[in-house]
Amino acid sequence: MTRVGHQTGFSLLEMLITIIVLASGLLAIGSMYGAILNANTLSKQRSEAVVLAEKKLEELRGQSYASLVSATDTVTAASSSGSSANYQRSWSVATASGGLAYKDVGVTVTWTDNKNQSQNIVLSTRISNVSATPVTIP
Numbered sequence: 001m002t003r004v005g006h007q008t009g010f011s012l013l014e015m016l017i018t019i020i021v022l023a024s025g026l027l028a029i030g031s032m033y034g035a036i037l038n039a040n041t042l043s044k045q046r047s048e049a050v051v052l053a054e055k056k057l058e059e060l061r062g063q064s065y066a067s068l069v070s071a072t073d074t075v076t077a078a079s080s081s082g083s084s085a086n087y088q089r090s091w092s093v094a095t096a097s098g099g100l101a102y103k104d105v106g107v108t109v110t111w112t113d114n115k116n117q118s119q120n121i122v123l124s125t126r127i128s129n130v131s132a133t134p135v136t137i138p
Contacts, residue, residue: 042113045085046121048077049109052087053123056107060091065129068093068103085111101129 010018052075060068072090091107106124113119 038114042119045077045111045113045119048085049087049111049119049121050123052089053107053109053121056089056091057105057123057125060093060105060107061125061127065103065127068105068127085113087111096126102126103129 070090070092072088075087075089077085077087088110089107090110091105094104096102096104103126104124105127106122108120108122110118110120
C-alpha cells in the first residue's frame with residue numbers, strides 16, 4: 001500500500017461526537033426556556049398584584065379616617081400588562097387599641113397562576129387620624 005499524502009480534516013467519529021455534544025447543549029437550553037417563561041409570567045403577575053395593592057392603599061389613604069372599613073373586590077389585569085390573571089383584593093381595617101389615633105390597614109391580593117397554584121401578596125400600613133395643618137413661615 002502506498003500512501004498518497006497526508007490527509008487533513010475531521011473523521012466521521014469526531015463529527016458524531018461534536019453533533020452529540022451540540023445536541024445535548026441545545027436540548028438543555030430548550031428545557032430551560034420553558035422554565036424561564038414560567039418564571040417571567042409569575043414575576044409579571046406578582047408585579048401587577050403589588051401595583052394593585054399599592055393603588056388600594058393610596059385610595060384608602062385618600063378617604064376620610066372615619067370611613068375606612070374592610071372590604072373585598074375583584075380586579076382584572078390591565079390590558080397593557082400582558083397578564084391574564086384575575087386578582088381578588090381584600091383589605092382589613094383595624095382600629096389601634098389603647099386610644100391611639102391610627103388604624104392598621106392590610107391589603108391582600110390573591111390570584112391563581114398558570115400552574116393553578118394560589119399566589120398572594122400582602123401589604124400593610126398605618127393610617128393616622130391626624131390632619132395635616134399648614135405651616136406658615138414668617
